[in-house]
Structure formats: structure tokens, C-alpha cells
Amino acid sequence: MNAPVDLVDVWRGDILESRHQGHAVICGADGEILEAWGDPQATIYPRSSCKMIQALPLVESGAADAHGLGVEQLALSCASHQGAHIHTDRVQVWLDSLGLADGDFRCGPQWPNDIPARNEIIRAHAAPCQIHNNCSGKHAGFLTLNRHLGGDADYELVDHPVQQACKAAFEEVTGETSPGYGIDGCSAPNFATSVHGLARAMSFFATAHDREDARSKAAVRLRDAMATFPALVAGETRACTELMRAMEGRVSIKTGAEGVFVAIIPEKRLGVALKIADGATRASESAIAAILVKLGVLDPAHPAARARMEPQIRNWRGTLCGHIAPTQALL
Template sequence: MSSSATAEILVEVTRGEMTESIHRGHMAVVDFRRHTIAFTGNPDYYTYARSTAKPIQAIPLIEAGGLERYALTPAELALCCASHNGESAHAETALALLRKAGFDESALSCGVHEPFYKPAAEAIKQSGLTVTPLHNNCSGKHAGMLALSALMQAPTQQYTASAHPVQIKMLQTVADMCGVPTESIGLGTDGCGVPVFALPLAALAYGYARLGNPEELPRPRADACRQIIGAIRTAPYYVAGTGRYDTRLIEVTGGRIVGKMGAEGVYALTVPQEGIGLALKIEDGSERALYPAATEALLQLGLLKSSEAEQLEPFHRPAVTNRRGETVGAILPVFRLQRE
């Protein structure tokens, strides 16, 4: 396990002339041949990947023939990789995917929560409808897991258990893509009930680099990676939704950069054309520090055009406001990447 003593201050939160709070963390930038390009803090910091693993977890569904068997649309495949807002289009797409695989929402074991997107949650309340598992931000991933269970002719009950064939396949795929032995990956339980994987940040960055540039992978795996990246580029709204960083990053860069957030301050992205991946962990788990740090890293790496940086400025240096809507401070990235 890595020591927090090696963490760097990544983001400061100011109020007036003072720094009121700080967020420490770690980052690794790795290419598809596993060369470390840049880092800050401890690039081998060991942490749960959380939902950054979702695009990698979608690979077995494609390798098993799910794209053809279910005639998956880009939106449906992107939703398998999503931590979505729970907007109506997200819930409808999750249900469409389930029905293609012979299920309905009752098969989902992800639990229920209100949509992340407040207007969507309010619309449900005003209509008198009930929030369902389809609105869970992980419903797409779970629908994909059920679809894979059907393809594998595995039991669909207890599909979230670590001993289930689908979850074993997920673990093996994450290990293979990130270049680590399965036995070195720590297992916990994610917010939606499925196993979650702990591994070094540099390994996660390597997995993302290969996801974006799979030229050295076997052809079936490489094809699956290209299908996943292609779907996310085509349908970025389905990876997150209205006002979300993951969606905006893909939209603003025209799909040149594909990123995915994870709970507790984790972020991973790939720049396919450059063959690199980046993984980031905010030690205290704060989401407010996540997007400023990720955007700053992209700027320091020279991966954002000035027009793109301008469009992402609300995420890069968000204002701190009071309850009257007045700007009273800012959330500011303050680190410098070290180059290898």
C-alpha cells in the first residue's frame, strides 16, 4: 500500500485572499507500451478504480459477441460504460438493452437512487412516477452484465457475486488490460453491489492507454476496445449526461479525449491518437477537486487546444459562490507534473 506522505497538493480552494482548503492526490500518465510519461505524487498509489473500470468491464460483452447478438447501438454500448445522470433517455436506453437480452428492470440488482440530474428527479416527482433501478447511475453496466450472463449461459441470479462467471471474467479482463496479476488486485464492493478493483494508478493509466490504442493487443480484444471507444465518441451523452464533465470533455475535443470518472475522487482518461492514458486519485475523495486536476493535467501535457480549454474553463477553475450567487473564491489546480 502507498503512503499518503507522498501525496502532492493538487488543488487549493480559496476564499477571498486565503487558501481555505487543500486537496492532495496522485497522478500517473502512461503510454500503451507502459512507459511512464509524467506523474505527480505517487504514480503507483494503490486505490480502487471505482467506475473508471466500466469501459474496460464492457470488453467481455463485445468479445462474447454481444454487439452482433443484441444489435447494440452506440448509445447502448456507451451506457454500459456509464455513470449516467438518470435522465429519461438514460433510463429508456437501459430498459431497451435489458429487453434485447430478454430481461426487464426487475432483473437489475444495482439498487435505487434518485437521478443525479436534479431536473430529472424533479420531473419524476411531479409526474407521480416512481424512481426505479433504471435511474441508478450504474443501470447500464448492470444491464450489460446481465446481457453477458445470457451470452455465457451463466445463471442470472446473483450475477453481482464475485464468484459469478461474469464477475470472474471482469476481474480477468481488468487484470489483463492493466498488466497486473489477478491475485494482486484488491476486491471490495462498489456502491452498486458488484466487485470493485484496487490496483496501482499507473496500471490503470496503462489499461486506459491500451483501451485507446490497442494495436499491440490480440485482434478480438483490439476490436472490442475500438468498438467501445467508437461508441463513447458517437454517444457521449450516454456516458454521463447534461452538464457532466465526462460528456463535455468528449464533446469539446470531438472525441479526441475520452475520460471516465469514478467515485471517491478517481478519474481516468485516454488520448487514443497519442496512445496514452492518465489516472488520477484525489486522496480525500472530493469530486470538486477532480475535474480541475484532470483539466490542468491535459493543459500541462499540451493536449487541449485553446478553444477547448476555454470551453472547459468552468470545470478547470470553478468559482466558489455564496448563497447570494456572489463569487467569493475559486477551486484552483496548483500542481506541476514531473516528466520522465
């Protein structure tokens, strides 16, 4: 097994203060490794980076069409959203269309990361609901699939038909038998795979337009929904939204907790996956931006690219103290 390699440096003044290591893989159309850093076989939890995989059964089963889901709902099914009104209002309409209520979710309540939405709840002396959970779009998708399958209410359990469908799709597109699972922040099982497996899954999405089977057609719809509605996938101030906007719908990207990031690049028929060993988001954002620049799909001069790949470090007075940058290994 190869050790993680240096991917992102943190400078304060002229001195290297911190360094983030990790693993990354770029996969070609056939799932082969075109370039790798660290250990492609390192076992990881993809966390929320694999939401488009978890949404595959929703679409390929016919549940999405049977319940009239549009492109916005498909984008939300892949989202880790901010809990802003543009997210929660749409999820509420979706929930209403199923004749279900907030209590039918199994993701748990969460304070919105969107500051205006959070302040609105505080001013009302209220508490957040499950609809504010950043995974409520994914769970609305689970509920829709569950309605289609006729499963019981506890759709988040690993042996439930919903999660078994997700596991089957996950193992098939990663090309690996998952060695196990952990319980994610939203209570759904998160199946482990290798960094290569996750990148292979992204290349499946990137090349899905070449095929006509139900799963590939579902993959095209999901990846395109993400690229069409980047604000629904994450939200204002978020890397996923800002970088997808900068690439003008040509690339779909998704972050996951603990330093995971993936990219789907249809025009180049490439899939990308990376994992920062210490779980730092600041490093995963810098690394994914650097890889997207390296692959020629992100303009390094774009403000969103500069803000994520080489962000400045400023103190509370606004004084420039240092910067974050990808290592030469990535560049």
C-alpha cells in the first residue's frame, strides 16, 4: 500500500506552517487509472460525494418519473445543501406531493448553514426541522423510492430495500465489492470503496451518454441536473456551487465530509476522486480545483478558481497573513 502524498501546503508568511496529504485518482473512460497520487487502493468512505450514486435507483427504477420529479428535484437528490429557502421550500413541496411530513424523514434536524435561514429560525424562537438537514433532498429521494418499492418506514436501515438498491448500484458502478459501511451524519449507510473505485464510478457517469441502458440514462439525468442547478447542489459561498458555475455546466462536482471530492467531466470522459488524509475541507477544495485546472476544464484566472485553489489567509483585521496552495505534485 502506498502512503498518502503531499497535496496541499499552508503558508504563513514565508514559512510552511501545515501540510495536507492525501490520495487522488483520475480515471479514463474504461475506468483505467490515467494519473494517481498516493494509494489508489486506499479504502475510504465517500460520504456525501457519492449522492449521485445513491440517487441512481430513484431514477432507474422509474420512481422519479412515476412521481413527476423534475430536474430541480434530481439536483436536490444529489445535494448537500445550505438549508436556504431555495432548498427547503423545494424539498417541502416535494414532501407534500408524497403526502408525507417532516417526521417521515430519518435524517435528523440540523441548523441551516445558510445564515439568513438560521437567523430566521432564531428570531422565531423556533428549532430547526429535518427538512433543514443538508441531506433532506437525498432523503426525499429515498422516500420517493420507498413509496415506489412499498417498503416500511425505516428506509435508512442497511437491510431495507432502499439501501440495498443503493448498495447494489454503488458496488456495480465502483466495480468493487464494498468491504463494509459506516453510518453517515444523516443516518443512512455509507458504503466504503477505494479511491480508484470512486473515481471509476465518476467515469461511469462521465461516459453515460455513450450508452442506452436504464442506469446510464439515469446517470446522465443526475449529472446534468447537478450541472444545471449548481445552487441547489450546495448553495451560495460553497465550493461545489461556485466552481460548477465557473465551468458553466460542463462539469459536475461534489464534496463529501472528511476531505473527499469528486468530479464528473463528460467532455473529456473522465472521473476524478480524491481524499485528504486528515479530512480537511480547505485542502480538498484546493486539490480538486488544482486537478480541474490541470485537466483544462477550469480557468485558473477565474475568481472562483483562485479563491479555492490558492485562497489567501487573512486575520480578523483583514491583514494578509499567508496562503494555501496545491503542491508541485498536483501542479
